[in-house]
Amino acid sequence: MSGDRARRLDDLRELVASVEPVVAAHERVLPVDPAVARLLPAGGLRRGTMLWVGGTSGATSLALGLLAGPTRHGAWVGALSVSSVGWPAAAELGVDLHRVAVVRAGGPDWSVAAAALVDAFDLVLCGPDHQPTRRDVLRLAARARERGSVVVAFGEDHHERAWPGVHLRLHVEPGHPARWLGPDQGWGHLTGRRLRVTVSGRHGVDRPRSVDLWSPGPDGTVATGDVPDAGVATVLQFPRRPA
Amino acid sequence: MGVDPDPRLRSLAVEVADLPAVAVGRPVDVPVAVLHANRIVASSPVARAAGVTIGLRRREAQSRCPTLELHPADGNRDARAFEPALRSIEELAPRVEVVRPGRCVVPTRGPSRYHGGDRALADLVLGRVRSALGPAAVVGVGVADGPRAAQVLAVESLRHHSPVVAPPGATAVHLAPLPVRVLGSVVADVDRPAGSDGSLPDLLRRLGVRTLGHLAALPAPDVSARFGVAGRLAHQVSTGCETVPADVVDPPLDLAVASELDPPVDRVDRVAFTAKVLADEFTARLGGRGLACTRVLVVVETVDGERFERLWRHEGRLTASAVAQRVRWQLDGWCRSHRPSGSPSGSGDRGDSSDSGDRPDAGVCRIELVPDQIVPDAGRQLGFWGGSDEVATSALRALARIQGQLGVESVLVPEWRGGRAPAEQIQLVPLEGVDLDARADRPSAPWPGAIPSPAPARIWPSPRPVELVDAGGGPVRVSGRGELSGVPHRCRIDGADWVRVGSWAGPWCSDERWWDATAHRRRARLQLVLSTGVGDVAHLVALESGSWWLEATYD
Numbered sequence: 001m002s003g004d005r006a007r008r009l010d011d012l013r014e015l016v017a018s019v020e021p022v023v024a025a026h027e028r029v030l031p032v033d034p035a036v037a038r039l040l041p042a043g044g045l046r047r048g049t050m051l052w053v054g055g056t057s058g059a060t061s062l063a064l065g066l067l068a069g070p071t072r073h074g075a076w077v078g079a080l081s082v083s084s085v086g087w088p089a090a091a092e093l094g095v096d097l098h099r100v101a102v103v104r105a106g107g108p109d110w111s112v113a114a115a116a117l118v119d120a121f122d123l124v125l126c127g128p129d130h131q132p133t134r135r136d137v138l139r140l141a142a143r144a145r146e147r148g149s150v151v152v153a154f155g156e157d158h159h160e161r162a163w164p165g166v167h168l169r170l171h172v173e174p175g176h177p178a179r180w181l182g183p184d185q186g187w188g189h190l191t192g193r194r195l196r197v198t199v200s201g202r203h204g205v206d207r208p209r210s211v212d213l214w215s216p217g218p219d220g221t222v223a224t225g226d227v228p229d230a231g232v233a234t235v236l237q238f239p240r241r242p243a
Numbered sequence: 244m245g246v247d248p249d250p251r252l253r254s255l256a257v258e259v260a261d262l263p264a265v266a267v268g269r270p271v272d273v274p275v276a277v278l279h280a281n282r283i284v285a286s287s288p289v290a291r292a293a294g295v296t297i298g299l300r301r302r303e304a305q306s307r308c309p310t311l312e313l314h315p316a317d318g319n320r321d322a323r324a325f326e327p328a329l330r331s332i333e334e335l336a337p338r339v340e341v342v343r344p345g346r347c348v349v350p351t352r353g354p355s356r357y358h359g360g361d362r363a364l365a366d367l368v369l370g371r372v373r374s375a376l377g378p379a380a381v382v383g384v385g386v387a388d389g390p391r392a393a394q395v396l397a398v399e400s401l402r403h404h405s406p407v408v409a410p411p412g413a414t415a416v417h418l419a420p421l422p423v424r425v426l427g428s429v430v431a432d433v434d435r436p437a438g439s440d441g442s443l444p445d446l447l448r449r450l451g452v453r454t455l456g457h458l459a460a461l462p463a464p465d466v467s468a469r470f471g472v473a474g475r476l477a478h479q480v481s482t483g484c485e486t487v488p489a490d491v492v493d494p495p496l497d498l499a500v501a502s503e504l505d506p507p508v509d510r511v512d513r514v515a516f517t518a519k520v521l522a523d524e525f526t527a528r529l530g531g532r533g534l535a536c537t538r539v540l541v542v543v544e545t546v547d548g549e550r551f552e553r554l555w556r557h558e559g560r561l562t563a564s565a566v567a568q569r570v571r572w573q574l575d576g577w578c579r580s581h582r583p584s585g586s587p588s589g590s591g592d593r594g595d596s597s598d599s600g601d602r603p604d605a606g607v608c609r610i611e612l613v614p615d616q617i618v619p620d621a622g623r624q625l626g627f628w629g630g631s632d633e634v635a636t637s638a639l640r641a642l643a644r645i646q647g648q649l650g651v652e653s654v655l656v657p658e659w660r661g662g663r664a665p666a667e668q669i670q671l672v673p674l675e676g677v678d679l680d681a682r683a684d685r686p687s688a689p690w691p692g693a694i695p696s697p698a699p700a701r702i703w704p705s706p707r708p709v710e711l712v713d714a715g716g717g718p719v720r721v722s723g724r725g726e727l728s729g730v731p732h733r734c735r736i737d738g739a740d741w742v743r744v745g746s747w748a749g750p751w752c753s754d755e756r757w758w759d760a761t762a763h764r765r766r767a768r769l770q771l772v773l774s775t776g777v778g779d780v781a782h783l784v785a786l787e788s789g790s791w792w793l794e795a796t797y798d
Binding site for chain 1: 635637638640641642644645648649652653654655656657659665666668669671674685694695696697698699700701702703704727730746747748749770772775777778779780781795797798
């Protein structure tokens with residue numbers, strides 16, 4: 001009974017938080033999935049901020065994992081210059097695709113489209129197809145701060161230069177090898193991946209800290225857990241073919 | 244039934260069977276089908292004879308009829324094809340109300356008296372529509388005491404090849420043997436759209452009410468109490484006592500909205516874009532008074548002083564996107580009617596014939612939307628505090644702004660299509676062509692032969708060449724039986740450095756459209772986990788006609 005009561009209390013607190021009359025923009029956060037929440041100092045995506053998700057491998061699925069919680073809570077995502085994103089993977093990571101709009105705009109149109117998206121969307125996802133100029137990014141950051149939307153940019157390491165002044169930086173560690181589980185020499189199939197993500201930035205992170213994640217985990221979404229627990233282990237173990 | 248039918252409501256309905264397949268404009272002996280969201284929505288008589296029925300999946304249809312021509316659904320094409328039929332009906336009777344391309348309703352009180360009775364009018368309409376649409380079209384005409392019953396009879400008349408006319412007061416007799424399923428297209432249920440599980444006809448059928456006669460025999464108050472507004476409507480249709488809803492309001496004049504286009508616009512898509520904004524304003528203005536529109540008059544004027552009106556009817560209520568879509572249909576049909584079908588680019592007066600099909604003859608200078616029949620909006624429950632809905636509205640408005648600046652094709656939304664390869668499962672389609680209220684969900688059943696999840700997070704728009712060799716340095720091949728010629732050992736993407744293959748899985752072989760010489764594709768896919776200095780990188784590579792390609796990356 002006490003668990004039930006605690007949960008109801010939590011629900012009520014959440015309700016109170018969402019209907020509180022006057023809240024400054026920087027105090028509001030978009031709720032994210034619990035595993036991803038461990039990465040973010042505010043426990044969610046703080047409105048009006050800009051995030052960079054980078055790394056040689058794993059940045060895309062981590063960025064999509066950030067969108068899963070907000071879209072399921074009714075937030076809309078405008079995605080820009082993301083021609084190579086695999087939307088089936090986004091759906092498996094928990095993104096509600098009914099709340100995603102993709103805008104094709106390159107070159108000079110990029111800043112026009114980005115500004116329009118930031119004005120009306122809770123979340124704007126910027127992919128690596130187009131590298132904005134420094135001025136475009138700073139202007140976008142100011143606009144996002146004013147409108148209370150969240151900009152999530154992702155790409156490989158060499159794209160990061162284009163995004164100065166991000167508030168939070170999630171980086172998939174190259175030193176800690178990303179490990180794919182599932183396949184072997186011709187049998188099984190990809191099932192899950194271990195990642196170490198380093199969080200740094202100017203908002204609530206005094207020094208960089210690292211979090212180990214499954215992305216994707218056993219159920220296809222981003223999950224936590226330092227060692228494969230029993231459930232994960234059964235998913236990831238495949239019968240070996242007799243030699 | 245005690246209530247005499249209202250003579251003002253007596254209507255004639257015209258239904259064109261499988262208009263989308265007719266609109267494609269192929270010869271009668273070619274099997275044609277139209278596809279929407281991987282399901283057949285219309286097929287030509289030849290294709291139907293080969294077993295291609297509505298609702299089939301693409302693959303199933305192609306296996307039943309290998310020579311089948313498939314075309315994507317296109318409402319604008321249908322509207323263009325239906326326009327001649329509408330014009331021919333307008334010559335016989337005023338106030339044609341278009342339900343959708345392929346179906347329209349005309350009040351018969353005046354025209355019947357003029358042309359010598361319902362039967363004579365129905366025969367006349369049938370002849371005119373047949374000659375307007377050509378031999379490929381199968382046309383049905385029904386006359387009944389109400390517009391909805393007339394639509395049901397028009398669908399029914401498709402099987403008889405002659406008009407079905409229910410004499411005044413005898414509509415219920417004509418409807419009684421029909422299954423309740425036919426109500427699906429005429430009684431719109433806000434909560435449960437037709438075709439879904441739990442829609443009204445489905446529910447009635449499962450409760451044992453199988454024909455309209457059974458439904459008509461039930462007491463009206465009980466049906467009303469149990470099935471709500473939709474049930475009451477269905478009961479009225481089945482008893483032939485359709486009424487003008489008691490709550491229809493005379494629309495105040497100031498609910499009409501108009502937009503002057505200055506400078507005049509001569510491209511249909513631009514006009515349609517303006518219409519969308521106007522439709523938003525239109526529904527917002529109605530919504531502000533708690534009203535919804537069931538019939539709208541769309542007026543388009545050009546700089547030449549031409550005025551083109553059409554009445555659009557909806558059995559539920561018209562949403563903003565539905566209004567905008569109807570404006571678009573009207574414009575498309577109009578452009579077609581100004582260009583005789585014999586010479587599609589024959590009007591050399593504009594100089595450029597390349598896209599003249601998209602242009603009205605003269606610039607459009609004014610669009611007006613007039614609500615013709617409005618009802619109190621019983622409405623839908625919005626999110627708590629209307630919150631989520633408000634977010635969606637502002638998001639859609641921003642997208643419309645982007646469309647205005649960067650072109651209609653620049654805003655896309657993902658739509659589930661299904662397929663084996665990750666790239667086939669979801670397609671990005673222009674926002675214009677999507678009904679946001681009725682989008683397909685992720686299919687729950689697994690797709691046979693698909694690569695198991697997780698799906699790759701990045702799918703490369705243009706595949707890059709990959710070299711894959713075994714330990715001896717020989718290229719890895721896949722045999723016709725799906726066996727690898729060697730164990731993948733090293734691989735090189737796009738001429739970069741060689742990387743060792745840590746582990747691999749597959750191959751997943753697919754042999755698609757083997758019955759079609761041009762679209763036939765044989766592919767084998769492998770999941771490769773490459774051990775690089777910075778951790779594992781997993782790729783999906785495909786072998787096609789002797790070479791490997793990088794399709795996607797599990798990023």
